[in-house]
Amino acid sequence: MEQYEPDRLTPPQVAAMRRSLRTGRGALTRRSLLRATAGGTLAAGGLGALSGCGIPAAGKAQGGTPAHDHSAQEKVVAFSNWTEYIDVDDSGKRHPTLETFRRRTGIKVDYTEDINDNNEFFGKIKPQLAAGQDTGRDIIVLTDWLAARLIRLGWVQKLDPANLPHAYTNLSPQFRNPDWDPGRAYSYPWQGISTVIAYNKKALDGIEVKSVSDLLDNPRLKGRVGFLSEMRDSMGMTLLDMGKDPARFTDDDFDAAAARLQKAVDKGQIRRFTGNDYTSDLTKGDFAACIAWAGDVVQLKADSPDVDFVIPDSGYMTSTDNLCVPNKARHKTNAERLIDFYYEPEQAAALAAYINYVTPVDGVKPYLAKIDQDAANNPLIVPDKAMQAKSHAFRSLSQKEETAYEEKFAKLTGA
Amino acid sequence: MKTTPDNSGDVRLSGISKTYGSFTAVHPLDLTVPEGSFFALLGASGCGKTTTLRMIAGLEEPSSGTVRLGDQDVTHLPPYKRPVNTVFQSYALFPHLDIFENVAFGLRRRGIKSVKKQVEEMLELVQLGEQARKKPHQLSGGQQQRVAVARALINHPKVLLLDEPLGALDLKLRRQMQLELKRIQTEVGITFVHVTHDQEEAMTMADTVAVMNGGRVEQLGAPTDLYENPQTTFVANFLGTSNLIEAEVDTENGDDIVLKAGGGKLVLPEARCSAPTTAGGKVLVGIRPEKIALTHADEAGSIPEGRNRVTGKIADASFIGVSTQYVIDTPVCDEFAVYVQNVERDGRLVPGADVVLHWSPAHTFGLDAAQDIDAGTEEEAAA
């Protein structure tokens, strides 16, 4: 798979490429390897998706539509995840935690890395879910807003708490009650993603950056500031900076934040809105500072001493990638057992030691310390109390709001 | 007839040669084409005739030697500065331009503004006045050929070079165009250098023919000279058909040489022998098939004295209308070709009949026996 290693790109940049242009937040492993990416996938994404838009009314079945559960007869579970978002052994082919699960339960995990992008993946599974058919997947991993959309559409199944004792007990309080799935009836986080401010010390050249306001207003940063093309991250950080709570804002608040960003765009302060490719801008110093995902920053810091991050006093955004069971999945119970398995602190630690995102499981730290002391002490991976206190989530949106906000944000980024 | 009195239309090649790596396409060559003549370079493919032509045109840089037009040394001039035009093999007409513009091309390049009259006249000369606005691919092969000639001639070049100009035409059209080209040449009086592999074409059209073989000129002269008195086996075989007999010099008798061949004696005028002769030496004796008379063996006594004689048996006879072509098995040559005009046909001359072949010694020619006897024949070309 390691076909091509462009020399001046660091592994995180390469990983960024791999994870497509848009909202991709696949994974950064400690050993991010370049996969031959599909520019083709990307190009085909646009056209293929356009033509594949079967759009009947969403089958509204609150609580989801279970199929007959074959878990007892068929000892398998089909798990669709983002690329490189799980532990890998030295051979690069086997996933130790999945093997532990199999040894213990006898359930074979049919693991596929077929998610590159939320929007794209939604386009892919939408026709089947809308038509009330099995997608062939028992577990899918969706970023919270998309998980919220599927719950709203009634396309994912309610989970059985009886099968999720560890998950129920060990889920970090910070993630327990998102407004789109209070009490976690439909979803459990796989990993949390923090959005912070990252900067390049060399490029900053002594300029102090502590808040989003610094990014938007300091004339010395003109044309060297990056924001994310992910609406919730960029708008959430701006709302926080303006003293608004992203979990409880109004249309006016949104418009005011958008206007604030628009002003920065108009005067050339913001260089561009990016997907994952911001990592190369940051390491090369084209961005002096930018809104960034913490998982990337952990990796970038390791490779480039100039890169660091700061948590604004006003707080930072946290979102989650969530495990859901889509409608008509054949092995719901097996899926629930797998979810619960990853909420055992020992397994969560094995996972956290390999990928650099926020672990949603309490009690991981001692286990992680045994594997990797640095990771255990890194607040971006195992958030401490102070860190958790500054964490904010974006409130869930109705379909109408989502469309309106995305449209306004798109205008802001040049449509 | 001559357009200029200063011989500036002469083409003078001195010592020019062309080598490609280790391959020599043209051996050092001296050649003068007098102004106003129709000159043909004749030879099989790969003999160097086209390369020679291209060196005159400036499309090929000679490896040595000089090219002069009259007194002007043009050896190192690019083609567009030489007062020479070429009619290319398969014409190379510009497919994107119509006939008018093809013909006007050279004039326009020389900055001549009003080309209409000249082009129309030239198209009239080649009888294509009606076709002016057609594209080349809409014309027949013969018409395209005439366009190519018109396109070159309109520039009044000092020399017109023609590279196998009729090669792509069918036989009938080729005959017609041969006469047409000859007419045009006579009319305009420009020096024509014509490259061809067709000996009949060369002999019909040219005043002077140079026969080339293996990068060298084998023989140069008027068509009749070449035919009647070839100097090499190649010329003898390539131009028409020759019967060649290996003979031994017996005695020299005044202006004649007496030769022994297959037990008989043949007489050859010394003036018609291009090879050195010493008593006992070998010579190739040649005679054209149509010069030979055929007499049935029963009437051998009626043959006048002083003629060369060979006896033989008819192996094959084919009647082709104006003549009958015989193949005779003789002691000196087992496939002796004889063409007899069908004036008074002798019914006894059928395969198996014993005959006497006889001809005037004045028609005999002698060649150096050290040469390949088959040079220039079709058998050799096929080998």
Place this chain on the structure above:
Amino acid sequence: MSTLTEAPPPLAPAEPEKRPPRKRGRFTPYWLLLPGMLWLIVFFALPMIYQASTSVQQGSLEEGYKVTWHFATYWNALSEYWPQFLRSVFYAAAATVLCLLLGYPLAYTIAFRAGRWKNLIMILVIAPFFTSFLIRTLAWKTILADSGPVVHTLNSLHVLDLTDWLGWTAGDRVLATPLAVVCGLTYNFLPFMILPLYTSLERIDGRLHEAAGDLYAKPWTTFRKVTFPLSMPGVVSGTLLTFIPAAGDYVNAELLGSTDTRMIGNVIQTQFLRILDYPTAAALSFILMAAILAMVTFYIRRSGTEDLV
């Protein structure tokens, strides 16, 4: 076909019973067309119809979409996003011209001057295709980085002052400016220009060059009057193969551009994937398609190469 059916059967009396197997042969061409037709129907016609229908629907993801023949979507899309349309056309045209200026000399060299290096150079031209479009484009971010040697050189030569004044770049940078996007487009589509140019140049009979020289044309005149006119089919197909995908491209604008360089491809992508406004996305696609079709038709008419394309 007509000769088959109309030709009098000269041998008919000799073999009156034998009806030649013409019937089967008559349908052979249609059978041969079948796979291609099916392919077109499934992968072109059906998606087009689907998309056409989508563009006149109204609704939302939750309520479903219904065909309401709401043609206003087209008008709204056009009036909202005409700047991006214009920009796409302008960038694509600029990239096409650059491709032609860069590609023609290269194609000419390969066709007439490269000799035994011909194949090697052709491979080098195609080599970028061995890596993905995305990675090739990202590589330009390294090449054009603000502190990189290219920008540094341009800066010290005051080239960027000029381009800044023209509005092609902003300040001391090239990335995230129109120039970067146009450069990216040029780079990515250059092979699409070179290959057809090369093919049509290579087809030109070398004797035509000799004939032109023989008829007093200097080398440059030969090029202007003979070579270039004869390479027009390559020029036309090369410009089309460059312009059409460049006008619809969104990767270059996304990676190398900024908010003020977004092209119509970016808008369609955003409409479809983020805003989930499928009708607008479909309408924009149709407008783009129609606009390109109109421009291409006009262009081919003007260049007078209908029969050559």
